[in-house]
Amino acid sequence: MTENNIPTVYNPREVEGKWYRHWESSKYFHAEVEKDKTPFCIVMPPPNVTGQLHMGHALDNTLQDILTRWRRMQGYNALWVPGTDHAGIATQAKVEEQLAKEGLSKYDLGREKFLERVWQWKEQYGSRITTQLRHLGASCDWDRERFTMDEGCSKAVLEVFVRLYDQGLIYRDYYITNWCPHCQTTISDIEVEHLDKPGQLYYIKYPAKDNPEEFIMIATTRPETMLGDVAVAVNPEDDRYLHLVGKTLVLPIVGRELPVIADAYCDPTFGTGAVKMTPAHDPNDFEIGRRHSLPEVVVIDKYGKMNENAGKYQGLDRWECRKQIVRDLEAMGALVKVEDMSHAVGHCYRCSTAIEPMLSKQWFVRMKPLAEPAIEAAKDGRITFIPERFTKIYLNWMENIRDWCISRQLWWGHRIPVYYCRDCDETVASVTPVSGCGKCGGAMEQDPMCWTPGSPRPCGPFPPWAGLTRPPSWNIFTPPRCWLPAATLFSSGWPA
Ligand SMILES: [Zn+2]
Ligand SMILES: [Zn+2]
Structure with a gap:
């Protein structure tokens, strides 16, 4: 560009890409542990891998970017960790759409082959949203990019499930779902x-x-x-x-x-x-x-x-x-x-x-005991809300929170790490696969559902009888519950 051919209008397309590539290859946004510097760290709420950025993402990520850059310039050891969410329902639906065009369903492929297809989809299309974040100029540390289904996150998710299960905070109970009497499956x-x-x-x-x-x-x-x-x-x-x-x-x-x-x-x-x-x-x-x-x-x-x-x-x-x-x-x-x-x-x-619509066994998190310390923290002032009026809304939500249905009838996602014996009542939650029953030596089968870690949404009141029974069977329909x-x-x- 010489002084004679300066464009009359600024065209970001010609300029911004070059500079972002320069920032990224020079690792200006990369952070390592530095003991003598004060850390400042934000984990990006991961956008759906199937998604594309909208105005909400643009605002939210710009705010995080401003804070991170400000602290970085002040000399903090600033880190902004980017990542994407596997978006169970949306991603599975995309791949099923693709299969339907080939005249196939996920049942024709079976669970393992279907998951291979989902991973292929993710490799092919999953970078759209991270490319868009780069276009926004987000100063994240791409060397630390995470995906909610990658090995580390998956291990953490299974660990949390097993811990909550062992503490009696995760249980299985009946919940209403859509049942197809022809396909013999629950559908979302x-x-x-x-x-x-x-x-x-x-x-x-x-x-x-x-x-x-x-x-x-x-x-x-x-x-x-x-x-x-x-x-x-x-x-x-x-x-x-x-x-x-x-x-x-x-x-x-x-x-x-x-x-x-x-x-x-x-x-x-x-x-x-x-x-x-x-x-x-x-x-x-x-x-x-x-x-x-x-x-x-x-x-x-x-x-x-x-x-x-x-x-x-x-x-x-x-x-x-x-x-x-x-x-x-x-x-x-x-x-x-x-x-x-x-x-x-x-x-x-x-x-x-x-x-x-049919009752079937699903997985729940018992919310009351988890909500109590969160209520305490807001009441004794360890957490303050800005503006203050949100304290009331938060307390109202927490005090009336209902048990949270975490299972989804999906193949793509973190599979429930619970194993049932086909021959006896043995049920085990385990981070590592369990093949043989410790009680009778029978074959064990993993729960077919996925669970959805994330924030709880109200999805059913606390059942007064929850915890009375924990049905041991791997079959989600036996025995039908009848409380009369x-x-x-x-x-x-x-x-x-
Ligand atoms: Zn059907
Ligand atoms: Zn057994």
């Missing part, structure tokens, strides 16, 4: 396609126990699930039903007694405003059920057929059962009307089978 929320389907809304009378003249009308699209009903919920501000809250209804056909509970989730303007609670087969009912410590009665098995809790309907396919229930309700005069409607039904993205004594499952309580 993003693998569920919601398709608008014509259906029917059935209006059913649930009579009061002490006054059969009085009843609550329930509107449902899935009458077959009523066999798993354990309560009826209404909005606490819905005047139509307030006098019935705390009273008992009788479930038609089954005769089971159902308490009427009040929960703000119920929308008084939707349907009849009263919702039947089937915690084992509906994700919203499941959440409400846990809030009110309701029992969970599984009535549909993993093949989509009615199970032993469905009484005389046992063995029927769920759709067959629906027809039969409707006929029976009609015969007993409990069916008031049927309306045609179109509604969104979740379908398996691979085989288009209607998804069955068998005798109360069916009775002839239907009022005459």
